[in-house]
Amino acid sequence: MSEQEYTPPKVWTWDKESGGRFANINRPIAGATHDKELPVGEHALQLYSLATPNGVKVTVLLEELLELGVKEAEYDAWLINIGDGNQFGSGFVDINPNSKIPALLDRSTNPPTRVFESGAILFYLAEKFGHFLPTDPSQRAECMSWLMWQMGSAPYIGGGFGHFYAYAPMKIEYCINRYAMEAKRLLDVLERALADRPYLCGDDYTIADMANYAWYGALVLHNIYDAAEFLEVASYENVVRWARDIEARPAVDRGRRVNRPWGPEETRVPERHSAADFK
Numbered sequence: 001m002s003e004q005e006y007t008p009p010k011v012w013t014w015d016k017e018s019g020g021r022f023a024n025i026n027r028p029i030a031g032a033t034h035d036k037e038l039p040v041g042e043h044a045l046q047l048y049s050l051a052t053p054n055g056v057k058v059t060v061l062l063e064e065l066l067e068l069g070v071k072e073a074e075y076d077a078w079l080i081n082i083g084d085g086n087q088f089g090s091g092f093v094d095i096n097p098n099s100k101i102p103a104l105l106d107r108s109t110n111p112p113t114r115v116f117e118s119g120a121i122l123f124y125l126a127e128k129f130g131h132f133l134p135t136d137p138s139q140r141a142e143c144m145s146w147l148m149w150q151m152g153s154a155p156y157i158g159g160g161f162g163h164f165y166a167y168a169p170m171k172i173e174y175c176i177n178r179y180a181m182e183a184k185r186l187l188d189v190l191e192r193a194l195a196d197r198p199y200l201c202g203d204d205y206t207i208a209d210m211a212n213y214a215w216y217g218a219l220v221l222h223n224i225y226d227a228a229e230f231l232e233v234a235s236y237e238n239v240v241r242w243a244r245d246i247e248a249r250p251a252v253d254r255g256r257r258v259n260r261p262w263g264p265e266e267t268r269v270p271e272r273h274s275a276a277d278f279k
């Protein structure tokens, strides 16, 4: 059926055969599908994740904290394979009712603190350890603005542009145009913001850079969705320069590898429990 012929029925029903990549894990209902306890390691911080852009934000921050010598930021990172539906296990749903990676459990508090939504996890860890988040109220507001901007804009990149350009079972011009326009507008927002400063909030590298790098760095440096040419990503020169600067950091290199079960064997770190896992 083409999109022109489609008339929505009175009541929407779930068409399980809709097709498209990841259709097998999409459901219109929340909650666990099966009983499964989460593994727990020796550190206070237990991360359950996968090295997608949303996952990488958190592992980059944890590795940056460790790079600074914050020993309490040691963590166990367990692999949640979303293609296999691990996000619908009962233990995972207990710490993230939204069934999406990343999710964090901090066992240093009593009772343990669960945190879900990558932006909330970045904020929680930055505040807990006192790094990568300005303390001055105006600067903190700027940092939180860019962090929230990332959280609000990523679905247009991933769920909008990426879905219709790369994953949908058919190419729908209207949808691709709508989301390509928005993806390019978002890149231009960043391009202008980075014209006169090295990082989003000025001279200091913050959680706002980590969050935005994970998505926009993937777009301008790693040809995510095979759309580098289509979106002319190289033309956003300030974004490319900023993403390259961030990617040159050793902690970012490590953070990108944690919970990555794909890619060249020597770069994969499916689970991370100590610095030795990177060797």
Ligand SMILES: N[C@@H](CCC(=O)N[C@@H](CS)C(=O)NCC(=O)O)C(=O)O
Pocket (backbone or CB within 6 Å): 025, 026, 052, 053, 054, 055, 082, 087, 099, 100, 101, 102, 116, 117, 118, 119, 151
């Ligand atoms: N707003 C959430 C989005 C998380 C998200 O979309 N995670 C994806 C992977 S990048 C996921 O777990 N998808 C599994 C599913 O949708 O079932 C965040 O930033 O934490």
